[in-house]
Amino acid sequence: MDVMSFFTWLEGSTLGHIAKSYGGVYAVAQTVHLASMALLGGTVLVTDLRLLNVALRDVPSNAVADGAHKWFKVALAIILLSGIFMVAGVAMKAYYNDFYWAKMAALAAGILFVFAVKRPLLKRDHSQIPGWLLKLVAVASITVWFTVAACGRWIGFS
Amino acid sequence: MGTAQTSPYTPATHIFRRDLNHYSADESSQRGFSRVLNELLLTFAQWLGAQQWSVGLHESFYMYNWIETTHVLTLTVFLGMLFVIDLRMLGVALTNVPASKIAERLDLPMMIGFTVMIVTGLLLFYAIPVRTTQSVWFRLKVILLIAAGINAWIFRNRMKKAKPTWDLDPTPPKNVRVGAGLSLSLWIVIIFAGRAIAYDWFDCGKDQSAFMNWAAGCVAAAAE
Amino acid sequence: MNLREKIAAAVSLAIILTAAVFWVIQIRGVMEMLKMAYG
Numbered sequence: 158m159d160v161m162s163f164f165t166w167l168e169g170s171t172l173g174h175i176a177k178s179y180g181g182v183y184a185v186a187q188t189v190h191l192a193s194m195a196l197l198g199g200t201v202l203v204t205d206l207r208l209l210n211v212a213l214r215d216v217p218s219n220a221v222a223d224g225a226h227k228w229f230k231v232a233l234a235i236i237l238l239s240g241i242f243m244v245a246g247v248a249m250k251a252y253y254n255d256f257y258w259a260k261m262a263a264l265a266a267g268i269l270f271v272f273a274v275k276r277p278l279l280k281r282d283h284s285q286i287p288g289w290l291l292k293l294v295a296v297a298s299i300t301v302w303f304t305v306a307a308c309g310r311w312i313g314f315s
Numbered sequence: 316m317g318t319a320q321t322s323p324y325t326p327a328t329h330i331f332r333r334d335l336n337h338y339s340a341d342e343s344s345q346r347g348f349s350r351v352l353n354e355l356l357l358t359f360a361q362w363l364g365a366q367q368w369s370v371g372l373h374e375s376f377y378m379y380n381w382i383e384t385t386h387v388l389t390l391t392v393f394l395g396m397l398f399v400i401d402l403r404m405l406g407v408a409l410t411n412v413p414a415s416k417i418a419e420r421l422d423l424p425m426m427i428g429f430t431v432m433i434v435t436g437l438l439l440f441y442a443i444p445v446r447t448t449q450s451v452w453f454r455l456k457v458i459l460l461i462a463a464g465i466n467a468w469i470f471r472n473r474m475k476k477a478k479p480t481w482d483l484d485p486t487p488p489k490n491v492r493v494g495a496g497l498s499l500s501l502w503i504v505i506i507f508a509g510r511a512i513a514y515d516w517f518d519c520g521k522d523q524s525a526f527m528n529w530a531a532g533c534v535a536a537a538a539e
Numbered sequence: 540m541n542l543r544e545k546i547a548a549a550v551s552l553a554i555i556l557t558a559a560v561f562w563v564i565q566i567r568g569v570m571e572m573l574k575m576a577y578g
Contacts, residue, residue, distance in 0.1 A: 180514065188507040191390060195506075198391025199399045206424065213420045216412050224409035228402060259561070266554060278547045287540065290548055297551035300558045306391065310384045376576045377569065 161252060168248035176246025183246060190239040194306065197232035200225040201302050204279075205295035218291075222279045229271070256315050260308035267301040353532035360444035372442035379442055386435035393428030394502055396421040404470075404495035406486030413482045414491075418474055451517045451531045456508035463501045470494045 158166070167173055176183055206212035207221040244251050251257040275294055283291060363369055372379055402408035403417045440447050447453045473491055481487050487495075517523060519533035540548070 180516070184507065184511055184514065187510055188503065191387070191506050191510065192394075192503050195390045195394035196398045197395075199395025199397075202392065202395050202424070203399050203421070212424055213416075216416060216420070220409070220411055224412070225399070228399075228408055263558075266557075270550060270554060274547050274550050278543060286544065290540075290544055290551075293551045293555075294547055297554040301554050303388075304558050304561065306388050307384065310387055314380050376573065 164248040164252040167245050170245065172242060173245040173248060176242055183243070186239050186242045190236060190243060193232045193235035193239065194309075197229060197236055198302065198306070200229040200232060201298060204229075205298050208291045208295035210292075218283045219279075222283075226276060226279075233268070251312070254312055254315060256308045256312045260305055260312065263301055263304040263308060267298075267305055270297065270301060349529065350534070354534050356448050356532055357445065357534050360448040363441060363444040369441055369444065372438065379439075382435050382438050382442075386432060386439060389428050389431045389435065390506070393425060393432050394506075396425035396428065397502065398499065400425070401495040401498050404487055404491050405499075406484075406492065410485035413478075414484075414487055415474060415477045415482050446518075447512065449519050449531050449533060450512045451527065452508045452511040452514075454530065454532070456505055456512070459501055459505045459508060463498065463505065466494060466498055466501065470498070 168177075176186070203213065204222050204225045207214075207216070207218045213221055244257075275298060278286065278290075278294065372382075399408060400418050400421055403410070403412070403414055409417060440453075470491070473494065477487075477491075481491075486492070515521070517527050517531055519528065519531050
């Protein structure tokens with residue numbers, strides 16, 4: 158099944174039907190998406206601002222990274238689920254939207270980055286990791302998630 | 316209600332950017348004080364809406380969209396910090412860090428985010444003052460913002476007592492947890508109310524109950 | 540620096556550079572639109 162037929166199927170599915178028919182339900186899904194975005198952003202920022210030595214400086218950065226990552230995963234799960242519901246309602250429109258695909262690319266990069274690079278690195282003792290690397294990782298993290306969010310909002314305008 | 320907008324992805328503000336003065340013909344929905352108040356608010360909003368900068372903002376090519384985008388994205392800063400603090404106060408996140416430390420250290424980024432939210436929020440209001448003033452969702456949002464502010468103030472007072480007592484406990488006392496849970500709930504509903512402003516479900520001029528017209532502050536067609 | 544750290548540095552750099560290119564293109568597009576709209 159190629160991408161186009163998947164999107165066609167998605168929009169025609171029960172999920173898609175519900176998303177299209179009930180504006181109130183859609184608005185609730187958007188709210189859940191935004192609230193989990195806030196939590197996701199919060200966990201990312203708390204970790205990255207600590208790695209950049211800007212916030213929570215007197216708390217061990219390992220503790221901050223570990224604690225934040227737990228809730229990052231919760232936020233990510235909720236945001237993905239609400240996102241799937243939302244796109245089901247407007248699947249064909251999303252399929253033809255450049256910013257939607259930019260967002261998906263950035264999202265894929267972000268998820269891969271967190272689970273394949275950032276987390277494996279940060280699980281170790283931070284005092285053994287070069288400071289510049291921690292900061293570089295933090296900047297990359299903020300950059301990728303900012304791009305996801307900005308593209309996400311811009312879908313609505315394009 | 317019950318039907319989706321034609322395009323759920325595109326908020327109705329795109330359609331309503333040309334400010335329309337909505338009036339309800341149902342004069343009996345307003346009594347005395349609330350009628351006077353709503354007329355005052357409408358007059359104020361119309362005065363704002365007639366200003367050059369207001370018109371400029373809401374007819375702008377990108378400016379309104381950028382301000383709106385900044386408002387939504389800054390949620391991640393303001394509510395991001397707030398949610399992390401609340402989760403600590405619920406005893407479910409970063410429990411090995413003293414509660415007061417989380418609250419104190421994240422306060423500055425949170426307040427920077429809050430400032431940006433307020434400034435962008437005011438600009439968004441200023442761009443489309445009449446429709447926003449007469450939005451039940453905007454009105455609900457303002458009420459809930461005040462409630463959240465009171466909750467936050469109570470919380471700050473409780474935090475002062477934290478250090479000598481429960482600061483290092485992974486789980487704070489019940490009243491703090493209730494405050495944190497209330498904070499989370501309020502802010503999530505505030506997000507919903509903010510999002511719902513763009514929908515035209517309860518706009519003035521729609522065929523709706525007298526109560527809805529009163530809640531939205533719809534004013535009967537005056538001498539216009 | 541071990542392999543994990545080298546990979547982290549390379550990937551982080553790649554992300555930052557890709558994003559920079561993406562955003563410069565977006566900003567250029569916006570500037571063109573504004574020139575067209577407002578002259």
